[in-house]
Amino acid sequence: MEKLSHSELMEQSLKETTFYMTSAIKIINDKLGESYAENHPELLGAFMQTTAISNLESILLNKLEDIEKVIGKTQ
Numbered sequence: 001m002e003k004l005s006h007s008e009l010m011e012q013s014l015k016e017t018t019f020y021m022t023s024a025i026k027i028i029n030d031k032l033g034e035s036y037a038e039n040h041p042e043l044l045g046a047f048m049q050t051t052a053i054s055n056l057e058s059i060l061l062n063k064l065e066d067i068e069k070v071i072g073k074t075q
Contacts, residue, residue, distance in 0.1 A: 020051050 004012065024047040028037035037044045 016055075017048075020048050024048055024051065 021044070024044055025037040028040075028043060028047060029035065037047075
């Protein structure tokens with residue numbers, strides 16, 4: 001997998017954040033009513049923070065599995 005440059009990583013982060021924010025707004029508004037997310041930014045922020053933590057957890061678990069595979073091959 002090719003490493004991304006700093007500017008490419010920043011652009012990717014912005015795209016991901018925008019995706020999570022628009023998705024969160026839609027999900028919250030679908031569940032709780034039109035404009036609920038816009039009127040409750042604390043809920044939107046908490047939703048996005050939870051999503052980011054979950055995403056990071058998935059990435060770290062994948063990386064740990066890769067490390068375990070490499071260690072298993074060397075033993």
